[in-house]
Amino acid sequence: MRVDFTKLDRAFNPRSVAVVGDNERSGYQWLNSYRNCQGKLYSVQVNAKSIEGIKAMGIPNYLSLVDIPEPIDLAVVAVPRSAALKILDDCIQKDVAAAFFFTAGFAETGTEEGIKLEQALKEKAEAANLHVIGPNCMGLFTPKVGIQQVLSQFMQYEAKAGPLGFISQSGTHALEFSLVAHLQGLDISKSVSFGNGTVLDSPDYLEYFAQDSEIGIIGMYLEGVKDGQRFMKVLKEVAAKKPVVIWKGGRTGGGGRAIASHTGSLAVPWTIWKSAVKQCGAVNVANMEELVDTLKALLYLPRVRGGRVAITGGSGGQSVAIADVFAEAGLEVPRLSKASYDELATFYSLIGGGYPNPIDTGNQNRAELKRILEILERDTNTDNIILLGMARWGTPEQIQSQVDLMAEIKKRSPKAVVAIVPYSIPEEMQLARDLAQKFQEKGIPSFQSIERGAHALKNALDYYSFKGGDGA
Secondary structure, three states: OOOOHHHHHHHHOOOEEEEEOOOOOOOOHHHHHOOOOOOEEEEEOOOHHHHHHHHHOOOOEEOOHHHOOOOOOEEEEOOOHHHHHHHHHHHHHHOOOEEEEOOOOOHHHOOHHHHHHHHHHHHHHHHHOOEEEOOOOOEEEEHHHOEOOOEOOEOOOOOOOOOEEEEEOOHHHHHHHHHHHHHOOOOEEEEEEOOOOOOOOHHHHHHHHHOOOOOOEEEEEEOOOOOHHHHHHHHHHHHOOOOEEEEEOOOOHHHHHHHHHHOOOOOOOHHHHHHHHHHOOOEEEOOHHHHHHHHHHHHHOOOOOOOEEEEEOOOHHHHHHHHHHHHHOOOEOOOOOHHHHHHHHHHHHHHOOOOOOOEOOOOHHHHHHHHHHHHHHHOOOOOEEEEEOOOOOOOHHHHHHHHHHHHHHHHHOOOEEEEEOOOOOHHHHHHHHHHHHHHHHOOOOEEOOHHHHHHHHHHHHHHHHHHHOOOO
16 A cells, blocks of 8 residues: 555644543553644543543543544554454544554464454555554654653653654654653654554655655664565665664564564564665664664764764873774774874973873863864864763863854864763763753764764764765
8 A cells, every 4th residue: 555645644743633442441541642632632432431531531532433523633543452443444434544553462463363353454454545553553753743652651742843753663662762862852753653564664654754844864663674675665765865774673583583473573684684774875773872872963963074083071091992982983093183283282291191182181281172172173184073071070161161162163164073971970960961962952962972972973974975985
């Protein structure tokens, strides 16, 4: 079935939502999560006890989906598996634009009954051109209109929307990603958890996000694909328009076995997958942290034009470890130009400290940070500037000056500018987060560790290198 973008527009930005099967036992989790959506909210429930609670919430309840007196853009289906096909028929009769099935117990069970039920759902939906999301999924997240995914007590943010699109086979990962990314200053425009992907699969959402002007960059968590040839064709087309970063689950034998019981997908050998995704121009990552960091780097950094880094902000004792981390990530920590060393020598020789690269600021020379950064900006042997920002060092004015200095360089230099803001004890955590937020408000990506910053920068370099010959 070919995806209809108009129907998905209605689903992600619904003027009317019907929640089918939510009940007292679940704590009315879906009705509660949709209470602040901008569209009209309806319930469909036949259990008398649950209906009492729904009426107490002030939400209109109907005994059947077809009885609702207006068109429905999105149906949220949370009924037992045995009732799934009946509700599907009601969605078709009602001409619902899209329905997401939270209901599980289909092909992912590996049972003959579950497999047959999913096949019947697929055939009915495709014949009627009903856009089914799932089954066995957490549905949609559109923060600007109050559409949420929900799991137990965890709730997503509302109103604040960003440039990210996220496509996930796992509902838990979709929810966790939205929260982790939000804490690091990355907000979502639209996200989908599609579970088994029975009717609409990952390439359909990729195509939809590619044409969405509100989405500038796309992240994915995938366990497998049903049609590898189509997926790679679509991925190549989309990655030519927007950055796509993919976290692939099931890279090991154990992970592959877990996939079958989670979403019923077929695992793809990691070596084949890794090579194919890279050839399509997308970026592979190994975990949630690397996914968030790489999206952050691609979102905030200019085109990364080389792998040579100039590093400052740490102490002399940290220099060896810092240089090793960047080198092991596949980047280069070269000697600076003679002109840079000549200028650094004019004040380092007075106080002491090392400045081979990384440049030591664990002494009075930290007061010369502006001058050091300007030297690195002019240096002809490096492509990127890395500042190890210390949230606990100095007065608030001195800490803010780190941000302002880097922001000035970002405005006038073609070099990529990156901040590393670590913390070593829990008491420093909030200070580090506050400083990281200040950097990102100025468009400078900030990372929680040297390792994470190095890997994110290398992933960005690889992306731009593929796009045009070493990023040119």
